[in-house]
Amino acid sequence: MAGIYLHIPFCKQACVYCNFHFSTSMKQKERVLEAMMREIVLQKPYLADHVVDTIYFGGGTPSLLSADEVNRLIDALYANYKIGDLKEVTLEANPDDLGTPYLKALRHTPVNRLSIGIQSFRGEDLKYMHRAHDEQQADYAIKASQDAGFSNLTIDLIYGIPGLGDQAWIANLDRVRAYSVPHFSAYALTVEPRTALHYAVTQKKAEATDPGQAAGQFEILMERARQMGFDHYEISNFGLPGFHAIHNTNYWMGIPYLGLGPGAHSFNGNSRQWNVANNAQYAAGLLEHATLNMELEQLSDTDTLNEYIMTSLRTMWGMDMAKIELQWGSDVRKKLDLAAQDFMLQKQLVWENDHYRVTDKGKLFADRIASYLFFSGEHEKNR
Ligand code: SF4
Known part of the structure; x- marks a missing residue:
């Protein structure tokens, strides 16, 4: 048993709190995808002894891929790995990408689960975080996904946002139930070094987060999730019975996974390795020198x-x-x-x-x- 993670390192705009690897320039997109196709072949031995049963498109913003590009990557995985009965194929998506034509096209791919980056249903929170979507798109994305036939949905929510009062946080949580979403992840807003939010807070141009507010809202979260019938099966993850995330649960259980794409991490039980978190260097290594720029740590x-x-x-x-x-x-x-x-x-x-x-x-x-x-x-x- 094993999982494959594909990192799609592009975003339309930078959210102020984010410290993941991504670029807002699409200039390298074709080259990075081509390089990922090469990496898929190159990394074949990594999972030679394993059957793959989950695939996860993370980012960045994987919903910037067309359905054809998603199919091209998955076809390459089928051609090079032992792909079993795929239990879960998740694609992270931002609400502003989830129009009906795109969702219908995605139904013609093996993707069977969407992870939607809602973060908040309130316009002021989305503006504070510099998200690319607004509150109408947050609502629409969930309904449109369900209408298109994606019933296995998860959404991301953020608490501890300055200005998000407890009642507003409860209202965000209540949307999970109102929309019959079977799984959600909730994270406290943190001010990470080298982010736009860190700069704005240190320059006193943005309000700082308050650990007391975040702790209180975490308690509300646990209580509300329990009332709604969710299992709190990992600190940040909540699922109705039968809807726990399989790919992520396998990470926590120490099951091997291969990460493909710039900045992606892999684990095989004995070592961890991670690809260079730079789109140009990643693509040049694979396309021009047939080598993967990565580092490896042997685990004691x-x-x-x-x-x-x-x-x-x-x-x-x-x-x-x-x-x-x-x-x-x-x-x-x-x-x-x-x-x-x-x-x-x-x-x-x-x-x-x-x-x-x-x-x-x-x-x-x-x-x-x-x-x-x-x-x-x-x-x-x-x-
Ligand atoms: S969309 Fe996601 S990966 Fe991209 S900047 Fe925002 S939080 Fe980061």
Whole structure:
């Protein structure tokens, strides 16, 4: 079992908070797509022993691809990889791209799930974040997608936006139910270094985010999602039963994946590698020198353990202590059991069926708890 991720590094305009790899110039689009076709062939050995059952178009903005371009990439995957019964083929889309003709054309591709970057249903939030769409397009995109036959939808929402009061946040969440959307992801707005938002905040040209507001809205989110019947199956992800994201869940379960395209990351259980996050360099490497510009990091046993601690604690399944003992030994287990006691006392972790899980209170600090539990060196506890 394995997944393939295709990174489409182009956007119509730059959202102020974004630190993903993308370009707002389309000049390189043909060359990058051509280079991706070459990379598909070049990377064939990476998944030679695996059957691919999920494909994910992420970005950037994959909905800037035509349906023909989507089909061309998927045909190349079929020609070079063992593609099984594809359970999930997701395409990230921005609302302003989801007109009816495009959606109808997408129905003639293997794409069976759309991930729509709504972020907010309020015009003022969309303007603050410099999104390319407005509130009418946010509404329309969902309805038009469903009318075109895409029932397996997920939408992205952002909370902690300056000016987004709690009632307005609840109203955004209520649209999920009103539109019968079976899955959504919700993220706190963060001011990342080297973003337009960071510059504007430091220059006092934009209001800064407030961690207290974000924490309060995360609590509202957990409560509302529960009332609406969603499983909170990963810190930022909520799905109705039967609609959990398969591709992303496989990431968290440590299943191998191959990332194709500029800036894309791959993981095979023993190492991570990532392609150069520069469209021109990526395309020149593949088209002119038949080489992939990328870096590789070999993972140590301790790296793999820490990664398991981090990802498992972010999911509703939690950290499986029998697995830890089997894979990393009883000494590691004992040290973890000891370190977890503090968080149990603070009611941030619970222990059930030999798994540690974060409580609602702990979910606010899941990454911090995980990093406290990390090991260093050859299974040496960090503190
Ligand atoms: S559309 Fe997505 S990838 Fe592009 S700038 Fe906005 S947040 Fe970033």
